[in-house]
Amino acid sequence: MSDTARAMLSSSLKTALSGRELLDCPVLNKGNAFDRRERDLFGLHGLLPASVATLAEQADLARARLAELPDNFARHIALREIQDRNETLFYAIIDEALEAWLPIIYTPAIGRACREFSHIWTRPRGLFLSYAAHRGRIAEILANPQFDDVRVIVASDGGSILGIGDQGANGMGIPIGKLSLYTACGGLDPARALPVLLDMGTDNETLLADPEYIGWRHARVRGADYDAFIAEFVQAVNTRWPNIALHWEDLSGADALRILRRYRGEMCTYNDDIQGTAGVTAGALLAAIKAGGAALDAQKIVIFGAGGAGCGIADLLAQMMVAGGMTAQEASRRFFMVDINGLVREGMPGVTEGQQPFAQPADIAAGWRVDDAAHITLAEVMAHVQPTMLIGTSGQGGAFTREIVAPMARQAARPIIFALSNPTANIEATPADLLAWTQGRAIIGTGGPFAPVEHDGRLRPVDQINNSYVFPGVGLAVVAGGITRMTDGMFLAAAHALAALSPAAGAADPTTAPLLPPVSELRLVATAVARAVIAQGQKEGVAPQAPAHEVETALRDAVWTARYRPYEKA
Numbered sequence: 001m002s003d004t005a006r007a008m009l010s011s012s013l014k015t016a017l018s019g020r021e022l023l024d025c026p027v028l029n030k031g032n033a034f035d036r037r038e039r040d041l042f043g044l045h046g047l048l049p050a051s052v053a054t055l056a057e058q059a060d061l062a063r064a065r066l067a068e069l070p071d072n073f074a075r076h077i078a079l080r081e082i083q084d085r086n087e088t089l090f091y092a093i094i095d096e097a098l099e100a101w102l103p104i105i106y107t108p109a110i111g112r113a114c115r116e117f118s119h120i121w122t123r124p125r126g127l128f129l130s131y132a133a134h135r136g137r138i139a140e141i142l143a144n145p146q147f148d149d150v151r152v153i154v155a156s157d158g159g160s161i162l163g164i165g166d167q168g169a170n171g172m173g174i175p176i177g178k179l180s181l182y183t184a185c186g187g188l189d190p191a192r193a194l195p196v197l198l199d200m201g202t203d204n205e206t207l208l209a210d211p212e213y214i215g216w217r218h219a220r221v222r223g224a225d226y227d228a229f230i231a232e233f234v235q236a237v238n239t240r241w242p243n244i245a246l247h248w249e250d251l252s253g254a255d256a257l258r259i260l261r262r263y264r265g266e267m268c269t270y271n272d273d274i275q276g277t278a279g280v281t282a283g284a285l286l287a288a289i290k291a292g293g294a295a296l297d298a299q300k301i302v303i304f305g306a307g308g309a310g311c312g313i314a315d316l317l318a319q320m321m322v323a324g325g326m327t328a329q330e331a332s333r334r335f336f337m338v339d340i341n342g343l344v345r346e347g348m349p350g351v352t353e354g355q356q357p358f359a360q361p362a363d364i365a366a367g368w369r370v371d372d373a374a375h376i377t378l379a380e381v382m383a384h385v386q387p388t389m390l391i392g393t394s395g396q397g398g399a400f401t402r403e404i405v406a407p408m409a410r411q412a413a414r415p416i417i418f419a420l421s422n423p424t425a426n427i428e429a430t431p432a433d434l435l436a437w438t439q440g441r442a443i444i445g446t447g448g449p450f451a452p453v454e455h456d457g458r459l460r461p462v463d464q465i466n467n468s469y470v471f472p473g474v475g476l477a478v479v480a481g482g483i484t485r486m487t488d489g490m491f492l493a494a495a496h497a498l499a500a501l502s503p504a505a506g507a508a509d510p511t512t513a514p515l516l517p518p519v520s521e522l523r524l525v526a527t528a529v530a531r532a533v534i535a536q537g538q539k540e541g542v543a544p545q546a547p548a549h550e551v552e553t554a555l556r557d558a559v560w561t562a563r564y565r566p567y568e569k570a
Helices: 003-009 019-023 036-041 055-067 072-085 087-095 098-105 109-116 138-142 168-186 223-240 253-263 272-290 308-323 328-332 378-385 402-411 431-437 471-481 488-500 519-540 548-558
Strands: 013-015 127-130 152-156 193-199 245-248 269-271 301-304 335-339 389-392 416-419 443-446 453-455 458-460 567-569
Touching: 036 567, 055 072, 055 087, 072 087, 072 098, 072 109, 087 098, 087 168, 098 109, 098 168, 098 519, 109 168, 127 138, 138 223, 152 168, 152 471, 168 193, 168 471, 168 519, 193 223, 223 253, 245 253, 245 272, 245 471, 253 269, 253 272, 253 308, 269 272, 272 308, 272 416, 272 443, 272 471, 272 488, 301 308, 301 378, 308 328, 308 335, 308 488, 335 378, 378 402, 389 402, 402 431, 431 443, 431 453, 471 488, 471 519, 471 548, 488 519, 519 548
Parallel strands: 013 567, 127 193, 152 193, 152 245, 245 269, 301 335, 301 389, 389 416, 416 443
Antiparallel strands: 453 458
C-alpha cells in the first residue's frame, strides 16, 4: 500500500514524506494546520508561518477571500488553485454549502476554464497520456506506486467538452471536475481518484495556433490508430487495477458508444454522458409520473438530439418500459428521435447504431402534412405525435419554441419537458418560457442550474437533471461493493432509488414540490444509489454476495470526509 493510501485510510496517518515533499502532496498537505509536534517530526519548521490554524479557520478565511473576488469564474480558478495545494481544505470549503458551490466548481464555470486557462490543468496528480509520446508506454506510466490505491478513473479525450466541442488537452478540466464531484457528492477518497486526459491531438485551429496550448499540436488522431491507443490504455488499466471503475467522459459522439460497447463486458466501465444521463433522466421521469405526468405505459417521447446522450436515454427508458410489461418493439415505437436530418426513420442515410432501434417506420409520415418528406422537422413531429414528454440533448440554444411546445400543452395534462443541454447558454428553452407556454402545467427539468421561477404568483422549483445524482453513487458502489461490471440493470436500479427520494411523491401540491432531492442531500442520494446498485450487482452476479449489514458497513467505511488527522512518521 502506498504512503498516500496508508495516510488517508487510517485514523492516525502514517507517512514517509517530510518537509517540502509533504507540503507538495495535495492529499496530505495541511498548510499552517500542522501542529508543533508535527512540525518537529516532519521537518516543517521554517517552511510554514508561525501561527497554527484549524481546518475550520482555514476554510472560513478562504471563503471570505473567495467572496471578495469579482465573479464565479474567478472563484473557480481560485478554488482549483486551493485544490492543487490542499485537497482537504478544498472540500471543507465546498461542503459547507454544496448547492452554492456546485456551479462554481463544475458547470458552467468549468467550460470557460477549459477554453481559456490551459495552465491550471497541469496538476501533478492528473495524467496526460499523449498519443505522440506514450504509445507503448502506458502500462509503464500507470505502474508508478503513487497510483497503487486508485479505484476510480475518469478519462476523456477532450473531443466533445460540454457544449464547446474539441478542447484537446485543455479538456483535462472535465476529469478533474468530475472526480471533484465524486468526492463532494459521494465521499470518494481523493487518494483513490485519478483524472486522465488521452491527448489524441485536436482539430481546434484556435488551440493549435495558441502559443500557451499545453497539448500535442497535431490534428486529432482517428480511426484504427485511435482505437489502438484506447485499447492499449484499457488493457493497461484492467491489468493494473482489476477492481477499478473506469468512467468515460466527453468523448466524441460515435467514439463514445463504440468504446462503451467494446469494453463493458471486459471490465467495470461506463460512459457518464450515455448511462449517467440516462439514469438520472429515468429517475426524474419516474418522479414526474408521481407528480402527475402520464403513466409510463402511456408515454410518447420525443428526443431532440439523437447523439450518445439521446440514444442512451431512449435505450434505458425503453428497458424500463419493457420491465413494466411492454414488448421491446412496443417500447421502441414510443420514441421519436430527431437529429440534424430530421425524424430518424428506417432506411434513412446516416442512421447510427445507437439510433437504429428507435428508427420509426419509413412511411410513418405518409398521412402527415410536412414541407419536405425527406426531412421531417421537430415542429412537424411535435404537431403530429403530440407527445407526453420532450427531451432536449441537442446543444442548440432556443430550439424549443412556443410553436413546438404548444401541441404538448393541448394534449397532455402535465407535459414533461427536460431541456438538458449544457452549458446554460445552450439550453433548448428557459424554464420561464416553458411554464408560460404550457399555462404553468409543465413538469420541467434542466441540465444546468436555474433559480425557482415565479408563475401565477407562486414560485416553481426548477429541477437540475444533473448526472451528479447518479455517478457518485455508482463510484461508491464500486469501491464498497466489489462490483466487476456495470450493467444497464444497475442504472435502472439507480433510477428507481433516486425516484424513491422524490419530494414530489405524495406532496399535497406536486406542482410546487421538486422532482429530485436538493443538492445539499447528494451524499444521502449517493448512498441510496450505491445501495441499490450493489443489490442489483449481486442479483446479476457481478458483485460478491454479502449480507445487508456488511454492505452498510462497507458503505460507511468507504465514505471519506474532509478533516485533518494527526500524522505519525512511517
